[in-house]
Amino acid sequence: MYNPKSLKAEEFIDDAEVLASLEYAEQNKHNRELIEQILEKAAPKKTGRGTECAGLTHREASVLLACDIPDLVEKMYQLANDIKQAFYGNRIVMFAPLYLSNYCVNQCVYCPYHYQNKSIPRKKLTQEEVKQEVIALQDMGHKRLAIEAGEDPVNNPIEYILECIKTIYSIQHKNGAIRRVNVNIAATTVENYKKLHDAGIGTYILFQETYHKESYEKLHPAGPKHNYAYHTEAMDRAMEGGIDDVGLGVLFGLELYKYEFAALLMHAEHLEAVHGVGPHTISVPRLKRADDIDPDAFDNGIDDDTFAKIVACIRIAVPYTGMIISTRESEQCRNKVLDLGVSQISGGSRTSVGGYAGYKADERPHDTEQFDVSDQRSLDEVVKWLMDLGYIPSFCTACYREGRTGDRFMSLCKTGQILNCCHPNALMTLKEFLEDYASPATKETGEKLIREELEKIPNEKARKLAKEYIENIHLGKRDFRF
Numbered sequence: 001m002y003n004p005k006s007l008k009a010e011e012f013i014d015d016a017e018v019l020a021s022l023e024y025a026e027q028n029k030h031n032r033e034l035i036e037q038i039l040e041k042a043a044p045k046k047t048g049r050g051t052e053c054a055g056l057t058h059r060e061a062s063v064l065l066a067c068d069i070p071d072l073v074e075k076m077y078q079l080a081n082d083i084k085q086a087f088y089g090n091r092i093v094m095f096a097p098l099y100l101s102n103y104c105v106n107q108c109v110y111c112p113y114h115y116q117n118k119s120i121p122r123k124k125l126t127q128e129e130v131k132q133e134v135i136a137l138q139d140m141g142h143k144r145l146a147i148e149a150g151e152d153p154v155n156n157p158i159e160y161i162l163e164c165i166k167t168i169y170s171i172q173h174k175n176g177a178i179r180r181v182n183v184n185i186a187a188t189t190v191e192n193y194k195k196l197h198d199a200g201i202g203t204y205i206l207f208q209e210t211y212h213k214e215s216y217e218k219l220h221p222a223g224p225k226h227n228y229a230y231h232t233e234a235m236d237r238a239m240e241g242g243i244d245d246v247g248l249g250v251l252f253g254l255e256l257y258k259y260e261f262a263a264l265l266m267h268a269e270h271l272e273a274v275h276g277v278g279p280h281t282i283s284v285p286r287l288k289r290a291d292d293i294d295p296d297a298f299d300n301g302i303d304d305d306t307f308a309k310i311v312a313c314i315r316i317a318v319p320y321t322g323m324i325i326s327t328r329e330s331e332q333c334r335n336k337v338l339d340l341g342v343s344q345i346s347g348g349s350r351t352s353v354g355g356y357a358g359y360k361a362d363e364r365p366h367d368t369e370q371f372d373v374s375d376q377r378s379l380d381e382v383v384k385w386l387m388d389l390g391y392i393p394s395f396c397t398a399c400y401r402e403g404r405t406g407d408r409f410m411s412l413c414k415t416g417q418i419l420n421c422c423h424p425n426a427l428m429t430l431k432e433f434l435e436d437y438a439s440p441a442t443k444e445t446g447e448k449l450i451r452e453e454l455e456k457i458p459n460e461k462a463r464k465l466a467k468e469y470i471e472n473i474h475l476g477k478r479d480f481r482f
């Protein structure tokens with residue numbers, strides 16, 4: 001029986017409720033009056049506290065996703081863009097993945113790291129290699145990483161992951177520093193989540209892959225990840241362990257996207273109902289070609305237009321949740337979804353173990369790679385491209401370092417203080433990038449952008465201080481934040 005407050009996976013992701021929501025969406029997909037009401041409910045509203053958005057239930061959002069009336073779809077895209085502007089402005093946060101180890105005991109049929117793949121070389125970084133990778137990432141200009149590892153209690157125990165996090169945070173190379181380490185490792189125990197929390201991680205990210213239990217069990221035929229309930233309930237354990245920024249996601253292409261979409265929002269509603277705070281981020285990965293993996297072997301691939309609609313509907317349904325897109329997607333596809341709600345993207349990524357150190361920007365090792373990277377541009381190129389499109393690439397990590405996690409981050413969003421806080425933080429971290437790592441063309445574009453954007457800080461005191469900090473960065477000081 002469906003119960004968002006239950007701690008049992010099969011009750012908060014109740015299959016019957018997902019199916020009933022899809023049925024309701026199908027019946028109402030041409031109900032103009034209802035769709036207009038839903039769009040109105042989700043629109044940003046001025047309140048005594050600032051700008052607020054009500055969000056949508058999984059049923060309401062499913063109606064939007066099912067709707068194919070052209071003018072209403074256009075309205076959805078406009079609304080997604082308005083919500084994005086209200087809470088995220090034109091800032092796009094940058095990050096890179098760091099693959100620690102591809103040893104894995106699971107048998108995920110879509111992932112080349114699966115245990116039975118004997119053609120892929122297995123590799124695990126030593127602490128010295130972690131250091132070299134981090135230096136290479138710092139030299140590109142990265143400040144925020146997402147660490148990735150297969151699940152293997154012998155080769156990648158929690159102690160190994162913790163040691164890597166410690167190494168990553170300890171490295172100061174020239175003006176470089178990794179200031180936030182997000183962690184994407186397999187579901188684990190409350191005790192291990194506590195250890196990750198104590199190690200100072202940012203977001204704990206775990207993709208559900210698919211919420212459809214029967215498919216999930218077929219796609220994960222053996223290994224610890226086979227256990228649907230243990231995997232689906234991981235975020236509750238993470239929150240119990242003290243991690244209040246968690247990142248959800250499904251791997252689009254495995255199951256029917258409408259099912260995944262409704263269930264993903266039910267998961268978000270569950271976290272809100274039980275822990276009082278929804279997911280910090282939602283990722284939208286799509287299945288990609290990889291060693292031993294042919295995406296065409298899976299029936300549920302989605303085209304770029306459907307993908308864009310999913311992004312827009314997520315943005316409308318959970319307005320305060322960041323949305324992440326990786327280099328799995330091409331430049332063209334990324335361009336489209338940036339406008340519709342994506343707030344974080346990776347740049348210059350390598351998805352192989354040890355893929356950064358010792359390789360030139362245009363060289364990429366494929367032997368231990370997890371999936372093909374579509375967007376192969378360097379970080380400098382992505383930064384310049386974003387600015388040319390009118391976005392502010394941000395390397396900010398301030399919220400979590402200032403303790404603004406979980407619902408404290410949400411209240412910053414709601415009270416509209418973002419323009420006095422996130423906006424200057426984005427400009428200051430961009431300035432650091434321009435001073436330390438940018439090419440001359442990127443620097444020129446960025447300096448002009450910073451000058452213009454500084455004037456948009458509404459609070460006079462904050463504006464004056466931000467200008468002072470930016471001048472100080474030019475003089476060689478680093479790491480200012482609001």
Ligand code: SAM
Binds near residue numbers: 187225285286328
């Ligand atoms: N091993 C951890 C786990 O099981 O959750 C997480 C790390 S794994 C390196 C990160 C994610 O990559 C997986 O959760 C999966 O969604 C995604 N992935 C796996 N194979 C992929 C493929 N062929 N194309 C795109 N993404 C893939």
